[in-house]
Amino acid sequence: MSGGLGRIGVVTFPGSLDDRDAQRAVRLAGGEPVALWHREKDLRQVDAVVLPGGFSYGDYLRCGAIARFSPVMEPLLEQARAGMPVLGICNGFQVLCESHLLPGALTRNDHLHFVCRDQRLRVERADTAWTGDYEQGQEITVPLKNGEGGYVADERTLDALEAEGRVVFRYAGGNPNGSRRDIAGITNEAGNVVGLMPHPEHAVETLTGPTTDGLGFFTSVLKRLVTA
Amino acid sequence: MTRTTPAQRPVLDTVEHASGTPGTDQPWAELGLKEDEYARIRDILGRRPTGAELAMYSVMWSEHCSYKSSKVHLKQFGEKAPESDALLVGIGENAGVVDIGQDYAVTFKVESHNHPSYVEPYQGAATGIGGIVRDILAMGARPVAVMDPLRFGAADHPDTRRVLPGVVSGIGGYGNCLGLPNIGGETVFDSCYQGNPLVNALCVGVMKHEDIHLAQASGTGNKVILYGARTGGDGIGGVSVLASETFDEEGPAKRPAVQVGDPFQEKLLIECTLEIFRERLVAGIQDLGGAGLSCATSELASAGSGGMRVELDTVPLRDSSLSPEEILMSESQERMCAVVEPDKVDRFLEICEKWDVIATVIGEVTEGDRLEIYWHGEQIVDVPPRTVAHEGPVYHRPYERPSWQDGLQADDPAALPRPANGDELRAAALALIASPNQAAKSWITDQYDRYVLGDTVLAQPEDGGMIRVDDETGLGVAVATDGNGRYAKLDPYAGAQLALAESYRNVAATGARPLAVTDCLNFGSPEDPAAMWQFAEACRGLADACLELGTPVTGGNVSLYNQTGDTAIHPTPVVGVLGVIDDVSRRTPIGFTDEGYLLYLLGETREELGGSAWSQVAHGHLGGLPPAVDLERERLLAEILVAASRDGMIDAAHDLSDGGLVQALAESCLKGGKGARVVVPDGLSPFVFLFSESQGRALVAVPRSEEVRFNDMCSARGMPAARIGVVDGEAVEVQGEFSIPLSELRAAHEATLPGLFG
Amino acid sequence: MARVVVDVMLKPEILDPQGQAVQRALPRLGFEGIADVRQGKRFELEVAEPVSDETLARVHELAEKFLANTVIENFTVRVEDGGTSGDAYGDARGAVA
Amino acid sequence: MARVVVDVMLKPEILDPQGQAVQRALPRLGFEGIADVRQGKRFELEVAEPVSDETLARVHELAEKFLANTVIENFTVRVEDGGTSGDAYGDARGAVA
């Protein structure tokens, strides 16, 4: 990518697990992955950031609750508010909610088990920084794997999310965890910050994923960066 | 109430004190030592042992750590080891290391955590995963996958409802949090495991050749660093008899027999250790598992060239009331011990700090040949480390073929009533695939992350798990684990060979070339001559078969005393086979995905129903002889499967094992979402065709365009191959007998475990 | 309705990774002076009033058999006082959120 | 040392699958008459004595910022009484395991 565009940071917290997978996905999409370390208050001039999946700080206390206070989150919150694209996947989504960058919270799956399965999703918004390469209404299949993926918020917040079109993904073919209104992913008002429970970075190669449907997240943001 | 005041507290049992008080009564029996063993310790030391020394010897000479009953039989794995240039590190280290080419090496090992998982299913299973992962890490490898061969009591027994969900969430809770994909395992139910569930755990690790690390302490002046979790009172129930001698009643709190795992701490330990390896900062390394520091220090010192001196009071504690004996014995999880050159210590500690891992220099390598341990400046241990770690007692336990063995083998399933027509066959098929052992295991495997690390090419439900090792070249490995306690009960020699044969076949079915073996030998009490005979026979069988198949045993684990009262579990040798595949994009899955592909059955089907799934499901019967072993045939079948995968001649393959053809057919159809039409070959009864468990067989799907080439290959190599049908439609149809729609098949196969466990 | 509360905590000698993780995070959040943190579970059971000794005994049994894993956990059972206010989750003895 | 206890419970309007699972299991275990079960967290913080109002205020802040997620959870903070006995985990107000 020219002009330094396409540098996508991937934060590693202690206990992050899918950080290298997120980096691989960025690379496969044609971007330049940049490793970011939780202890450093430095985003190394990246153009966008992925908060990856995993069990940051063991997911003790609540998922994402301890990671949210990491030094790296300071510049990240600031930049995100200023419009930098940020994607939170699974644990990353939990961190974004704990940081109040996204509303609501993620709670224990209603069936109380960790669940790992290939999950169908309906794309509800194809104009966020991370979903430009999808079509509205399109169905994609990517892995889902978590123990605390139930999206909850109070009715007023849920109504507002719907009214403002901030639900980006909904579960299709069965709700896997009791998420309110089948919500799998949401965005902030500006559409630059997206969080979702399923794992697009695990659906970028036919060999290792159920599909390559997840690649679109990363190509979307790279395109956005070029045209921005 | 009389209480000892601190003033009355006995003096620290130092070496000097022990030398001066030869007549002191010591609780050797409570610590599980035999009288002659205690005498031998006195003999070795030339005095009575101190409390700390007694604690060390007793735990290191236990069955679990010293293999004293099994050693004489395990020897065969080395003696009969086949020539293999794939073996970089053989038996005896934490785990064997196998060369897979392109400068990569792989290490893998299976271990048991049976008893702890019965007492506390969640933590027992979780710490089982934690322990095996540290073993692999200690070899210098990055752990890349785990597997979990499990055995439980009857599926509908109330205690299974306690044990199974706990074990599964423990394995998932720990493995998922470590970020290791679970790529396979086994789930077997049999009332013989009631009260003695088997929780075995396997880990695979990958490294470059030059990264192999060994557990040894050499180089005088090198520092011994303990790093990871603080030491607490875990798993030292046994030595509290010592503690109670040295402390007043208010001293130590109750010592838990149960260990609690902290997978987050272990994840940090892994990343930290790998970074330390990358910078080449360690001269030797050892994980802390059973017997804790006693084991780590004595093994490191024993394997190295010098001695070792340890200042035990520098060990970071979670509980300040621990006695020195207890610190030596503690099995607190998530700890490692490294030997580091003095000028590398600072960098070592820096990396630990980066990962928030506590690290402490606790001692150093000395010139002599003694392991010396000090407590606040006083010497409490002074022993030759080899006598603790490697020269423990060896038993030649008596063994004898049990008197009931003949009767069991004579009870042939030929006498059992069989399904006589299409309707009965259909019902038998549905009952089989819905039975707990043959049913889908997704209720379990859906609780395991199989995607993390992004290199999982095959996971459950497949014949073997497959992991990509190198992104660029596609080099990969496949691993399968198998064991059939029913077969082994009927004939332990053959049973062990059949476990190997199945695992070997499973690996080959994925397209990988089988290279090496690990095993977990789960048996009853070695003090029972019948159980000991089963054990001896299984070892002999496995060693003979490994020699014949050219796959060396690289390491493993023995779990004895799996019995309640007089009743032992079925002898259960669990065998893991590791194979290599040059390009994972050539892998062969089990699912039938393309209509029109031709179904070939490789191998020969005979009437073999002893120990079969059908005899269990339909009649609750176990008797007769297990299927015949033909290792030459297994080897040929594997060659065919690997060649067919490499040359793109097959689209899917599924080995035949328990449940026979009907099981394989159902699984492949359900996985791929396509039906199949098959015809019973001339000369076979439909029942035998569908339910026999003859070995050396596989079901493959061949694209029409490849049929000639495939047939030519089979006939050129003398492999029986029969075209039995075609991938087609929405049902499994056995022509002239019955048809089962996929939806009905799926409902039967998938409803069982959720129905039992929620 | 009365509320019976069952508190379940890991035994003191058992490792508490959750409590440890919380404690280690405290300095970073600017909280000093907390020597130890343990994390456990709290169950609130709504039962018919008045709470008889028999009910308490039964809850005790329930806690022992089901709510706590007595291999590694201790528990206490008590009737929550101050249940008179309409507040669904109030506690008179301290600051209320 | 004194003990400050922070109890954290899901807000009443938030679904509590863990509490529900317990409640659903009760009849199977032979327990009737329990109208509702909620499951939350209990934190025990060891702080220096005496516990000043300022300490309590700071723990309150800690709970609000960190121990609880106030989007979905309520909490209470209180100093545990009965802390005089030597028992590491005792509670005077009910049956003790």
Ligand SMILES: Nc1ncnc2c1ncn2[C@@H]1O[C@H](COP(=O)(O)OP(=O)(O)O)[C@@H](O)[C@H]1O
């Ligand atoms: N406890 C378990 N953990 C992980 N995978 C399991 C477990 N139990 C069964 N499996 C997987 O389910 C599939 C079917 O198991 P099984 O019928 O025993 O296979 P096979 O007969 O080929 O050995 C395999 O992929 C196996 O690895």
Ligand SMILES: [Mg+2]
């Ligand atoms: Mg198989």
